[in-house]
Structures are given as structure tokens and as C-alpha cells.
Amino acid sequence: xxxxxxxxxxxxxxxxxxxxxxxxxxxxxxxxRASYFTRIYVDGFAGTGSIxxxxxAWEEMESxxxxxxxxxxxxxxxxxxHQYVFIDKDAKHISDLEQLKDRFPDK
Numbered sequence: 001x002x003x004x005x006x007x008x009x010x011x012x013x014x015x016x017x018x019x020x021x022x023x024x025x026x027x028x029x030x031x032x033r034a035s036y037f038t039r040i041y042v043d044g045f046a047g048t049g050s051i052x053x054x055x056x057a058w059e060e061m062e063s064x065x066x067x068x069x070x071x072x073x074x075x076x077x078x079x080x081x082h083q084y085v086f087i088d089k090d091a092k093h094i095s096d097l098e099q100l101k102d103r104f105p106d107k
Contacts, residue, residue: 022077040085050072
């Protein structure tokens with residue numbers, strides 16, 4: 001359930017997304033007027049849910065660095081969203097995204 005993707009910038013991008021989503025969540029759960037809105041997370045390039053940063057195919061699995069992808073980051077939020085829409089054109093990615101249901105059964 002991994003997608004080999006990205007480079008040094010990937011961690012920065014995912015950190016920025018995580019910070020943004022935490023603030024978004026805070027605004028829509030702590031603000032009484034905003035808490036009435038339905039929150040829907042749409043990820044147009046969802047990938048697989050996790051990212052393998054190492055590109056060396058011969059490297060030992062234990063030493064590879066895996067990161068939660070944008071889909072998993074959104075699902076990991078404590079309050080999160082009411083609905084999640086993950087889009088990807090790769091059938092393997094979609095299959096991997098389906099496995100996130102087991103990891104996040106309450107979402």
C-alpha cells in the first residue's frame with residue numbers, strides 16, 4: 001500500500017498539508033457557527049495512502065522511509081471530516097485506498 005513518489009520537498013508538502021488541515025479542523029469544530037457545516041475532504045490525486053521515499057529497489061524494507069500520504073493524513077485527524085472523496089486514475093492506487101477502510105473503520 002505504498003506509492004514510490006516525491007523527493008525532499010515531499011515531507012515539507014505533507015507537513016504543510018497536515019498543519020493546514022489541523023487548523024481547518026479547529027475552525028470548523030470550535031467555532032459554533034461553523035460547526036454546523038458538513039465537512040467534505042476531496043483529494044484529486046490521492047495516490048495510495050502512503051509514500052515510499054526511497055527509490056533504491058534493492059534496499060532492505062526495514063530501512064525504507066514510509067510517510068502517510070495526504071489521504072491518511074486527512075483520515076488521521078481526530079475530528080476529521082464527515083465525508084472523504086479520494087480520486088486517482090490508477091486502479092492499483094484505488095485498490096490501495098480501499099484498504100484504508102480497514103485502517104480507519106470509523107471514518
